[in-house]
Structures are given as C-alpha cells and as structure tokens.
Amino acid sequence: MSGxxxxxxxYGRGSxxxxxxxxxxxGVEFEEEILETREQYEELLRDGALMFQQVPMVEIDGMKLSQTKAILQYIAAKYNLYGKDLKERALIDMYVGGTTDLxxxxxxxxxxxxxxxxxxxxxxxxxxxxxxxxVYEKILRDHGEKYLVGNRFxxxxxxxxxxxxxxxEKCADILTNFPLLKVFQTRISDIPRIKAFLQPGSQRKPVPDEKYVQTVRTVLQMY
Incomplete structure (x- = not known):
C-alpha cells in the first residue's frame, strides 16, 4: 500500500x-477502489474488511474504518480540523449533524x-x-466571525x-435571503485546497445519475 x-x-457521491x-x-492525497460489481463487494465481505457489511470503508493508518461519522471524526482530528477543545468539538459535531441531516x-x-x-x-x-x-446564517451573524467555530477553518x-x-444544484438562488452564507460560500470556496477540489478533474464526484443508482442497486442487491 502506498501510504x-x-x-x-x-463512482458517485453518497456517504x-x-x-x-x-x-x-x-491536503491529503487518497486512492479509490471503485465498486462496480457485486463480486467486488462480496470479496470485501469474505475478507472481513467491512465491519458492518457496508460501505463507505477507508483504509488509513493501518486501520479499515467503517461508519461515516467515525471516519470523518478521525480525519478531522488527525488533520487539526476538529477545534481546539471539547467545547469546540461539541459545536462542530452539532453543526455537522445539521448539515448531515439535510x-x-x-x-x-x-x-x-x-x-x-x-x-x-x-x-x-x-x-x-x-x-x-x-441556523447557519444566525451563527455567522451572532459571532461576526469568518468561520462557524473558533474563528478558524x-x-x-x-x-x-x-x-x-x-x-x-437543485435551486440556484437558494441563498438569496442568506447574505452571510453567500459570503461564507465564496470565502470557503476560495481556500486553495477547496478551490482545487472544485475544479474539473479533481476526485469530487458528479451529481448522481441513473448509472450510479443502478450500480448501487446491483452491488448492494437493492430491489
């Protein structure tokens, strides 16, 4: 493994x-194993790589991590994107919980x-x-800072x-009545690493199409 x-x-967004x-x-480079067939999925199951028999799964630091929230929390903590103390982490978890629900x-x-x-x-x-x-408009308005938590990214x-x-992508003018979120969107999009991820050719995946839906249904046997 390359490290x-x-x-x-x-090959799609999803979790x-x-x-x-x-x-x-x-700023972390990563590789992807794209699941296209039921056989690939069953091989991961046979190898015991999928703890709860589901993906996403990420190999990192010698571990095979499942559960999206656990993976995200590990990455956020490892790369100093998870606040400076427990209070900030609680706020981050709460705000992320809201965006996850949506x-x-x-x-x-x-x-x-x-x-x-x-x-x-x-x-x-x-x-x-x-x-x-x-909620997020109010957070930005109330503390008057550039970021949601601790005035840091x-x-x-x-x-x-x-x-x-x-x-x-569903409604282009959704931020019409949210001026602070519009400014926030521009600010965060201009961060070099984010800006690069938003460019064509990055590992960001496209809007899900029928091929993606059919692949997921076939691999996971969803009928």
Whole structure:
C-alpha cells in the first residue's frame, strides 16, 4: 500500500463524498477502489474488511474504518480540523449533524420513484430555507466571525459548503435571503485546497445519475 488513504465506494457521491471533501480540505492525497460489481463487494465481505457489511470503508493508518461519522471524526482530528477543545468539538459535531441531516435527504433523491421526486425536491428546499440555512446564517451573524467555530477553518465549514452546493444544484438562488452564507460560500470556496477540489478533474464526484443508482442497486442487491 502506498501510504495514502484508500477509499472503497461507488463512482458517485453518497456517504463517501464528505470524506473526499474533508481529505481534500486537509491536503491529503487518497486512492479509490471503485465498486462496480457485486463480486467486488462480496470479496470485501469474505475478507472481513467491512465491519458492518457496508460501505463507505477507508483504509488509513493501518486501520479499515467503517461508519461515516467515525471516519470523518478521525480525519478531522488527525488533520487539526476538529477545534481546539471539547467545547469546540461539541459545536462542530452539532453543526455537522445539521448539515448531515439535510444532505441525507438530498442523497436519497436519486433513489426516489419518479412520481415522488417533485414532492421530495420541495421537501429539500423547504428544509434548507426554513430549518437549516437560517441556523447557519444566525451563527455567522451572532459571532461576526469568518468561520462557524473558533474563528478558524474546521470540518464544520467544509461540510456546510458541501451542503450549500448540493442544494444550489437543485435551486440556484437558494441563498438569496442568506447574505452571510453567500459570503461564507465564496470565502470557503476560495481556500486553495477547496478551490482545487472544485475544479474539473479533481476526485469530487458528479451529481448522481441513473448509472450510479443502478450500480448501487446491483452491488448492494437493492430491489
């Protein structure tokens, strides 16, 4: 093994995308094992590589880590993106929890039946505008700092930007009534490592399409 983290997942976003984002923000190069067949998945199961028989799975520092939250917390702590003390970590966990809730609704969208997509999309936009984005706008307004926690760049900032961009793909003007989030989006996007990850040719994955959905269904035997 090269020493670089190795990510096991499909060629698509899903739960692995936040891990890709965080590694990119930390300036860490990584490799990927793209799952395309049921046989690949079953081989990982036979090898005991998947603790709970599921992906994402990341090989890092001699470990095979599963559970997305555990992987993200490990990377954030290892690369100093997890606050300076327990209080800051609690805030980061709380803010990340909110963005995760919103992102999970978006991640399920490609798997929704066609007749339910319009209603699901409305749910995404309503929750973004009325539940989640007002919280982050208020946080930025109340403390008047550039970042969400401790006036320094953390995992919470990385994931909020990811969530904003995911919603913008569904509604380009979603930040119309959130001026501080718009400034935040520009600021974080201009950080060199983030900027590079947002460029074509990076390991950021595209908006999920039907091929991605079918691959996931086939590999995981979701019918």
């Amino acid at each position: 670089k983290p190795k990510l096991y997942y499909f 692995m995308e936040s891990i890709r984002w965080l590694l990119a923000a930390a 992102m999970e609704i978006i991640m399920s969208y490609p798997f929704i039946q066609p007749e339910q997509k319009e209603g699901h999309l409305n749910t995404i936009l309503l929750k973004a505008k009325n539940r989640y984005f007002p 953390t995992w919470a900032d990385v994931q909020l930007l990811e969530a904003i961009l995911m919603v913008e």
